[in-house]
Amino acid sequence: xxxxxxxxxxxxxxxxxxxxxSAEARSDRANxxxxxxxxxxxxxxxxxxxxxAIRWLHSRYYDSxxxxxxxxxxxxxxxxxxxxxxxxxxxxxxxxxxxxxxRYRKLAAERASVNRxxxxxxxxxxxxxxxxxxxLIYKKIVYIHGESQVGKTAALDHYCEKHNHGETIKVExxxxxxxxxxxxxxxxxxxxxxxxxxxxxxxxxTRSITERNLLIIDEAARLFQARAYRGQSLRTLDFIRALHDxxxxxxxxxxxxxxxxxxxxxxxxxxxxxxxxxxxLRRQLPDTPSRADLNAFARxxxxxxxxxxxxxxxxAVVTAHGLGVWLTTLTAASRNATKQKKEMTxxxxxxxxxxFQSLEHSKPDDDTAD
Numbered sequence: 001x002x003x004x005x006x007x008x009x010x011x012x013x014x015x016x017x018x019x020x021x022s023a024e025a026r027s028d029r030a031n032x033x034x035x036x037x038x039x040x041x042x043x044x045x046x047x048x049x050x051x052x053a054i055r056w057l058h059s060r061y062y063d064s065x066x067x068x069x070x071x072x073x074x075x076x077x078x079x080x081x082x083x084x085x086x087x088x089x090x091x092x093x094x095x096x097x098x099x100x101x102x103r104y105r106k107l108a109a110e111r112a113s114v115n116r117x118x119x120x121x122x123x124x125x126x127x128x129x130x131x132x133x134x135x136l137i138y139k140k141i142v143y144i145h146g147e148s149q150v151g152k153t154a155a156l157d158h159y160c161e162k163h164n165h166g167e168t169i170k171v172e173x174x175x176x177x178x179x180x181x182x183x184x185x186x187x188x189x190x191x192x193x194x195x196x197x198x199x200x201x202x203x204x205x206t207r208s209i210t211e212r213n214l215l216i217i218d219e220a221a222r223l224f225q226a227r228a229y230r231g232q233s234l235r236t237l238d239f240i241r242a243l244h245d246x247x248x249x250x251x252x253x254x255x256x257x258x259x260x261x262x263x264x265x266x267x268x269x270x271x272x273x274x275x276x277x278x279x280x281l282r283r284q285l286p287d288t289p290s291r292a293d294l295n296a297f298a299r300x301x302x303x304x305x306x307x308x309x310x311x312x313x314x315x316a317v318v319t320a321h322g323l324g325v326w327l328t329t330l331t332a333a334s335r336n337a338t339k340q341k342k343e344m345t346x347x348x349x350x351x352x353x354x355x356f357q358s359l360e361h362s363k364p365d366d367d368t369a370d
Contacts, residue, residue, distance in 0.1 A: 033062055034058070034083070034086050036190045037208045039054065039086050039087075042086065043088055046088065049098055050095075053098045053101040053105075054085060054086065054088075054098075056101065057101050057104075058086055059191060060108070062191035068082045068083050075101055075103075076100050118300075119158045122151070123292055124285060125151070125159075127283060128152070128156065128159065128285075129155075131144055132163075132214060132250075135251060135280065138250070139249065141244060141250075141251045141253065141275070141278045141280060142251070142279065142283065143253050143283065144255075144283045144285065145254075145256070145284050145285065146256065146257065146284070147256060147257060147285075147287045149322025149323055149324045150285055150289065150322060156254060159216075160216070163214075167214055168216065169190065169209070169214065169215050169216065171189050171217055173185075173218065173223060173236075177224060178235075182236045183202055184201070186205055190205060192204055192208070209247045209249050210248065211249060212249075213249040216252045217240070217253050219254075221256055221259035221262060223236055223259075223262075224262045240253075244278065260284070288318045288322075288323075289323050291305075294306070301330055301333075301334055301344050302343065310346035330349060330352075332355070333348035
């Protein structure tokens, strides 16, 4: 489709006019970009394929910081028409627009995959995926608990990428767990101005989420950093409960085992009972990755399952430090093997770990110390 010429900017633009070049000009200012709740309201009655495509394009526009003109160029439309599309005031062939968006979406996914290491779907990931799907399908609250560094956040991030059709919203609970900070973080994820009036932010969050959505909240233990047994209660947790009740969305709260213990706190039992009674299931993750999962990581590097010294090292690292350090060790070993133009072996892994240990325990010579 041929792009239509942009109209000239107005001297005094109407901030709500979707079909003027002025809307495009205003979008270049971060605090005046078309917010997510407007696109949500405008597209909620469209057929599903059109609604999801337009909302996805808006997420690219908002998150990238690109202007309407720049985003339009990527799908073959001018900025003025993109603004009309976002506000559902485009009078052309919306089916053709959706096809153009899907072509761009496919290209963007292919380009992203080139620069990203492949994610290995282990048993732990599949457990987390099943929990997320249950929360979404049954419109309930789900808790996921597990020790630090077992792969929870990476699994949730992969779930969001895999189910990136507009229904999954992941946000990390800010340090402190305060309601204003949480609403600001969630507003940013929903593509709206996080610095607006607090009452307006909460209202716009509520109007931007429906029973089609899954809200994933990571680092959930931070919720309790703002608690007070006397006076102010857990306002953030109460807002999440109200958001679930009002919108019917699924909610996943993911945190360490500290969060599990917090939700069973007897001193807050009366308050927490309102939340816990809405919980469909509580998934306790294993403290360390399973042998099958560790073998899957080894296969990724064309290694046989660990044995002997390699198995002892694997067990020691994942027990003491978690999955993250072990995967870093495998990555370092792979890089060294590549530099040597050799096939990676477990000997490379042993040497990579020894190198990290030497850095940890090395001391400067007396004559070079400060």
